[in-house]
Amino acid sequence: MAELVFFSGTMDSGKSTLALQVDHNHRARGRRGLLFTRDDRAGADTISSRLGLRRPAHEVTSSTDFEAEVARAAAAGPIDYLVCDEAQFYGPEQVEQLARVVDEAGVDVYAFGITSDFRTRLFPGSARLVELADRVQVLQVEALCWCGARATHNARTVDGTMVVEGEQVVVGDVSADAGVVGYEVLCRRHHMRRETAAVAARSD
Numbered sequence: 761m762a763e764l765v766f767f768s769g770t771m772d773s774g775k776s777t778l779a780l781q782v783d784h785n786h787r788a789r790g791r792r793g794l795l796f797t798r799d800d801r802a803g804a805d806t807i808s809s810r811l812g813l814r815r816p817a818h819e820v821t822s823s824t825d826f827e828a829e830v831a832r833a834a835a836a837g838p839i840d841y842l843v844c845d846e847a848q849f850y851g852p853e854q855v856e857q858l859a860r861v862v863d864e865a866g867v868d869v870y871a872f873g874i875t876s877d878f879r880t881r882l883f884p885g886s887a888r889l890v891e892l893a894d895r896v897q898v899l900q901v902e903a904l905c906w907c908g909a910r911a912t913h914n915a916r917t918v919d920g921t922m923v924v925e926g927e928q929v930v931v932g933d934v935s936a937d938a939g940v941v942g943y944e945v946l947c948r949r950h951h952m953r954r955e956t957a958a959v960a961a962r963s964d
């Protein structure tokens with residue numbers, strides 16, 4: 761039976777790496793898949809991992825219809841699976857299309873994304889994935905908070921200061937040179953205290 765699996769984790773927990781590994785393993789066994797992403801940091805039409813791997817992918821927009829995409833591609837031969845990265849940015853109705861692709865077309869769908877935003881609120885696409893997925897799988901590689909605890913939440917910084925208000929979607933990175941808007945993964949305690957690594961270093 762085909763499955764809808766949601767691989768979920770914080771930023772920097774290895775989701776895109778796993779997405780490319782899953783694609784590699786299925787392709788190596790002769791299965792035919794389609795790759796999708798939306799707003800990858802590396803630019804359009806690409807799934808990129810911080811380990812240096814990258815592959816071309818279909819860029820998802822608000823008008824993407826996954827059932828139509830699969831039907832179109834299937835004209836050239838059966839589609840076995842979809843790899844869907846940055847799935848937090850997909851619309852709830854697009855997640856419903858993915859569920860129908862599994863149930864009606866028998867295509868496995870492997871979706872990868874962060875569950876909650878910098879305010880700890882669910883992304884609409886991730887919420888629908890949690891509601892509809894056959895399985896939600898938490899990434900095994902633990903991203904760590906600066907205190908050493910498992911990082912469970914994503915913080916946004918603007919000019920180095922943690923913020924809890926702003927647009928839900930701002931593409932960015934966790935690296936120190938991320939620019940004006942950056943991200944940092946934290947444990948819940950330090951997210952709730954708004955204590956980033958920089959704040960902790962100052963209070964030492």
Ligand SMILES: Nc1ncnc2c1ncn2[C@@H]1O[C@H](COP(=O)(O)OP(=O)(O)O)[C@@H](O)[C@H]1O
Nearest residue numbers: 770771772773774775776777778809810811901
């Ligand atoms: N220089 C490095 N050496 C080894 N592992 C690295 C290095 N840089 C990043 N990583 C690994 O890559 C992970 C991030 O992978 P990535 O697929 O880009 O994450 P995500 O898609 O979840 O944001 C990090 O958690 C870390 O385990």
Ligand SMILES: Cc1cn([C@H]2C[C@H](O)[C@@H](COP(=O)(O)O)O2)c(=O)[nH]c1=O
Nearest residue numbers: 770771772877878914928929930931932
């Ligand atoms: C927390 C949070 C993140 N984002 C953006 C930042 C990145 O571009 C992606 C996550 O990518 P990753 O591969 O998981 O590192 O999401 C955002 O737009 N809003 C947020 O609140």
